[in-house]
Amino acid sequence: MIGAEVRLRVAPKPGVPLAVPVLAGPVLAGQVLAGGTAGAWTGLAAGFAGTVGEVRDCATPEGRVLLLGAGQPQRGTDWEALGAAAVRAAGPVKRLALLARGLPPEAAVALATGAALAAWHPHDAPLRRLDLVVDQPLLVQPLWARAAAAVQGALFTRELTALPGNVLHPAAFAARLETLAEHGIRVDVLGEKRLRRLGAGALLAVGAGAAHGPRLAVLRWRGQFAVPPVAFIGKGITFDTGGISIKPTEGMERMTSDMAGAAACAGAMLAMALRRSPAPAVAVLAIAENTTGGDSYRPGDVLRTMSGRTVEVVDTDAEGRLVLADALHYAVSQHQPQAMLDLATLTGAMVTALGSHRAGIFTNDAALQAQAAAAGDQVGEALWPMPIGARHREDLRSEIADLKQCCAGPLLPDASHAAAFLREFAGDTPWAHLDIAGVRLDEKGLPTGFGARLLDRLVELYFEHPDRH
Amino acid sequence: MPEIAFVKPAMPKHGALVLPIAEDGVAAGLHAALDQASGGAITRALEAASFKGRKGQSATIWAPVEGISRVVAIGLGKAGEINAEAAEAAGGATYALVAKERDATVAAEGLPAPLAAAFALGLQLKSYRFDRYRTTEKEDDKPKLEKVVFATDAATACKNAWAPLRAIAEGVFITRDLVSEPPNVLHPVEMAERCKPLEKLGLTIEILGPKEMKKLGFGAFLGVAQGSPVEPRMVVMQWMGASGSGTATAKKKPAQKPVAFIGKGVTFDTGGISIKPAGGMEDMKWDMAGAGTVIGLMAALAGRKAKVDAVGLVGLVENMPSGTAQRPGDVVKTASGQTVEVINTDAEGRLVLCDVMHYAQERFDPRFMVDLATLTGAIIIALGHEHAGMFSNDDTLAQQLAAAGKPVGEAVWRMPLGEAYDKQLKSEIADMKNVGGRPGGSITAAQFIQRFVNKGRPWAHLDIAGVAWSSKDLPTAPKGATAFGVRLLDRLVADHYEG
Numbered sequence: 001m002i003g004a005e006v007r008l009r010v011a012p013k014p015g016v017p018l019a020v021p022v023l024a025g026p027v028l029a030g031q032v033l034a035g036g037t038a039g040a041w042t043g044l045a046a047g048f049a050g051t052v053g054e055v056r057d058c059a060t061p062e063g064r065v066l067l068l069g070a071g072q073p074q075r076g077t078d079w080e081a082l083g084a085a086a087v088r089a090a091g092p093v094k095r096l097a098l099l100a101r102g103l104p105p106e107a108a109v110a111l112a113t114g115a116a117l118a119a120w121h122p123h124d125a126p127l128r129r130l131d132l133v134v135d136q137p138l139l140v141q142p143l144w145a146r147a148a149a150a151v152q153g154a155l156f157t158r159e160l161t162a163l164p165g166n167v168l169h170p171a172a173f174a175a176r177l178e179t180l181a182e183h184g185i186r187v188d189v190l191g192e193k194r195l196r197r198l199g200a201g202a203l204l205a206v207g208a209g210a211a212h213g214p215r216l217a218v219l220r221w222r223g224q225f226a227v228p229p230v231a232f233i234g235k236g237i238t239f240d241t242g243g244i245s246i247k248p249t250e251g252m253e254r255m256t257s258d259m260a261g262a263a264a265c266a267g268a269m270l271a272m273a274l275r276r277s278p279a280p281a282v283a284v285l286a287i288a289e290n291t292t293g294g295d296s297y298r299p300g301d302v303l304r305t306m307s308g309r310t311v312e313v314v315d316t317d318a319e320g321r322l323v324l325a326d327a328l329h330y331a332v333s334q335h336q337p338q339a340m341l342d343l344a345t346l347t348g349a350m351v352t353a354l355g356s357h358r359a360g361i362f363t364n365d366a367a368l369q370a371q372a373a374a375a376g377d378q379v380g381e382a383l384w385p386m387p388i389g390a391r392h393r394e395d396l397r398s399e400i401a402d403l404k405q406c407c408a409g410p411l412l413p414d415a416s417h418a419a420a421f422l423r424e425f426a427g428d429t430p431w432a433h434l435d436i437a438g439v440r441l442d443e444k445g446l447p448t449g450f451g452a453r454l455l456d457r458l459v460e461l462y463f464e465h466p467d468r469h
Numbered sequence: 470m471p472e473i474a475f476v477k478p479a480m481p482k483h484g485a486l487v488l489p490i491a492e493d494g495v496a497a498g499l500h501a502a503l504d505q506a507s508g509g510a511i512t513r514a515l516e517a518a519s520f521k522g523r524k525g526q527s528a529t530i531w532a533p534v535e536g537i538s539r540v541v542a543i544g545l546g547k548a549g550e551i552n553a554e555a556a557e558a559a560g561g562a563t564y565a566l567v568a569k570e571r572d573a574t575v576a577a578e579g580l581p582a583p584l585a586a587a588f589a590l591g592l593q594l595k596s597y598r599f600d601r602y603r604t605t606e607k608e609d610d611k612p613k614l615e616k617v618v619f620a621t622d623a624a625t626a627c628k629n630a631w632a633p634l635r636a637i638a639e640g641v642f643i644t645r646d647l648v649s650e651p652p653n654v655l656h657p658v659e660m661a662e663r664c665k666p667l668e669k670l671g672l673t674i675e676i677l678g679p680k681e682m683k684k685l686g687f688g689a690f691l692g693v694a695q696g697s698p699v700e701p702r703m704v705v706m707q708w709m710g711a712s713g714s715g716t717a718t719a720k721k722k723p724a725q726k727p728v729a730f731i732g733k734g735v736t737f738d739t740g741g742i743s744i745k746p747a748g749g750m751e752d753m754k755w756d757m758a759g760a761g762t763v764i765g766l767m768a769a770l771a772g773r774k775a776k777v778d779a780v781g782l783v784g785l786v787e788n789m790p791s792g793t794a795q796r797p798g799d800v801v802k803t804a805s806g807q808t809v810e811v812i813n814t815d816a817e818g819r820l821v822l823c824d825v826m827h828y829a830q831e832r833f834d835p836r837f838m839v840d841l842a843t844l845t846g847a848i849i850i851a852l853g854h855e856h857a858g859m860f861s862n863d864d865t866l867a868q869q870l871a872a873a874g875k876p877v878g879e880a881v882w883r884m885p886l887g888e889a890y891d892k893q894l895k896s897e898i899a900d901m902k903n904v905g906g907r908p909g910g911s912i913t914a915a916q917f918i919q920r921f922v923n924k925g926r927p928w929a930h931l932d933i934a935g936v937a938w939s940s941k942d943l944p945t946a947p948k949g950a951t952a953f954g955v956r957l958l959d960r961l962v963a964d965h966y967e968g
Binding site: 351357 | 748749846847849850851852853854855856882884885887889890893907908909910911912913
């Protein structure tokens, strides 16, 4: 288990700091607390408006009580934000109780979800235990089990993404993925030999310069339905120097997180396995280190991808779309998925376009796009539709190969170019591409795990109806 | 601009004959007559050229009969699927093939009046040329087309369909001229002067200078202007088509609140003290395309006597570095009272728009407000050159704009707004900074503008930096100034705000 453990209780343990959500207006969640403490709560809350962001830290005979302004929460994400605020307000404590009595079970679960996600830190996370105080633990427990699976998926994604490039090189990434087998996920890691046999010329070229060769990791969750799987395709560049088209020094250290897409796909698989999802899924993760070396691929090289299409390399720093091309083709040809989503920290253009508050979604299937966006909204991972225009595809015409990998020059719509490129390898499969370059890290530079919960929720909402099979 | 006429079908005695042909179309009218007169030469030639009438296909047959110097067959696509856009594109493609003729006849018997008019519009829009500074071009190299006659049995219906389109084409040409003019010629004072002739169309034109702006408290606008020796201008154009502009009953009390269009008109943008790199700086002559578009739009609305009350306001200014120029770090006070810390003097467009938009709302209380601006390079990185970026606080207006743009080939793509983006503008010393950093650069620009939109006012911002100028030929525009926005906004008005 990663992060703080969450346990359900009917009453707070004396001495454990207790976070009490206070709704705006006269309603006080704490008023429903058992025993004779209701009066005490009311007293503590005198003059407390309950607006979002408001905090009152009180010392009481039973221990520390944190009143938290909850405003008028309407959506799960509002309660999640409140849970996160509780953890922030508590400071460096080992154990924290969240008062959720009188709340609907969904709200209680969202409160704990937000707290558990906020309690995570790659090396400095004192909070080990969260007590979720509810009226009827038995009623909340099954909901929490589902939510906890998604939290584990997201935290697994974050742990992987936080690892530096010397620790999480391609071989180490593959080894970490192999540990998912203990949850019932079948893990198959294809090395260079098998990739060569498959003709994965793009993935092999991108990984050629590094000491640890590229891998294609295939994660399978069988589920129960006898239907084609949903496929998650992830970009897993464990470190991206840019290769021969090397990046400037400034900010290069953040390229340790250039595998966040693959990590999110793996996290979603873990979430599905932990909650025993009935829907079958497969994740195809293209793992490589893009670095400089005598064996590195060059601008001007022409690569033959696994699909047979040839690609002219223009910029070795546009490597993500190349490894994804082979991964997408592998997924389509080997697994015939009913729908396919790729996640990638793909372009700087995406950051310029949408900043760090939304990821861009590109698609060949309007329904899948709407579903992904709805799932993202529910878990606070917002998407915004972006276009693939005819001109974007035209711009990729090559004089020497079937298509160019990207264009060169200033002010280019590179995120759309990349999406137009990827679409060529999706074939007729309903496909969506999520460019998560702007959202993979938070304002402190820590991984968000963006995508793991979104994919898990997408499956839960749209691929688990019994009538789908 | 070649003259367009619609007349009863008669075989032309000279010039070119254009045959618009649908896939699997049957030869009729002039087409059939010519085929017969030439002993079946037309049919044989089109077969030899594998011409099937597909969209984008064309074939030229030279002098098949005496008098006619060339016959141009142009594909329309499948008969059931020919819409105005396809007819415009066919008209545009036709222009290049007949430009060297003095006159051309289009055998339009098979085209319903709206499609014949659309064909004419496409042809005329594609004929645009900005050549007033070419002094040594040989006569032979210039286009010669003076007149295009459409042969049709529905001449009256065609003329009626054409009249408003002609006004739109004229509006588009006004915009393209303004956008194409070099910056030493078209400075703020000159650009304002060029609005005056539009009074002939029934528009009321007011021109405000720095004195008036100072009185109005345009601190942000004037801050941008202070580096240039040329004075800034704001032009206010009013077309009261619903209240009787251009008629005897003019000047009665307006029937309703007007719609408002606001344009950024930076006649040249060096970036100011935050100066731009040299490569490509010449493109900054078209940093006034938003204003140019509003001017052309107002001309189009007036030219076709649109039944709408509309106001157009443009802020005209030159952004130059000099001893008097505004500096990064300056704090300016806008007309709305809000203060702005200028971080980057090259984010000047929003400083102009904020004051003009505040004024527009105070004075006209418009039903909605659309601003157009070549505002950010970020929008080119986001969307490229096929869509303008659209930001709006109103879903209805946003949907209307998206729907209006599609059929006229001026597509917009909606981009997000949101509090999280707005926070990027936080300043330590003033109410806001004028830039929010690289991430989401177009969005933070829109957020800045939104801070000057009064609560509850429907508003849309079109960032046209990627579409105002085209480096390649488009179906109905030669490369260069596109006038993107004139037709889109004219259509918006026609679809929802007239009558």
